[in-house]
Amino acid sequence: AQTVTQSQPEMSVQEAETVTLSCTYDTSENNYYLFWYKQPPSRQMILVIRQEAYKQQNATENRFSVNFQKAAKSFSLKISDSQLGDTAMYFCAFRSGGTSYGKLTFGQGTILTVHP
């Protein structure tokens, strides 16, 4: 079974600065997908960014980028130019590339607070 570990329960950053959230995972598979989801306070969880394991290039979405290290099984999220609206809980998630019906395995979550 796959496991996903987020070792930082809480992080904080000043507005306009850069912060990196860590995620490691354990799998014996070669083909899989990784996701970062954001859950703002009292609001619905939304997808931030996704990475296909077969792609060497790190995914980017505006101010959000990942550092995907397949051999190290590491998938960190970098938020540049942090904004107050980035305050949320962030979850790293793993999905098998095989027949899994889209099931996700989530990490424990990291609460990020952006200070003005």
Next chain:
Amino acid sequence: DVKVTQSSRYLVKRTGEKVFLECVQDMDHENMFWYRQDPGLGLRLIYFSYDVKMKEKGDIPEGYSVSREKKERFSLILESASTNQTSMYLCASSFGGNIYEQYFGPGTRLTVT
């Protein structure tokens, strides 16, 4: 815009009651999921369904059952609620295929007293 709705934002039930949590999605998604979210544990999968009337156990199915009679609706049932089922329950849906993201509902915070 994809919309996933859940029947209640907050629910308070007594121990031993039968509890129904309903989830509806409007995007014709094949897959639907029920998770519970607890501090320090992240989201854990309770049950999922990949088609009407089809269901599969997730990682923590004990004490729960599900029903999917229509494609857009997925219900979570607590047959006899217990205090250790006090939690946030999140529903999600997605298209079939592993590349597709899951879309989440707003969650139901259930308290069992």
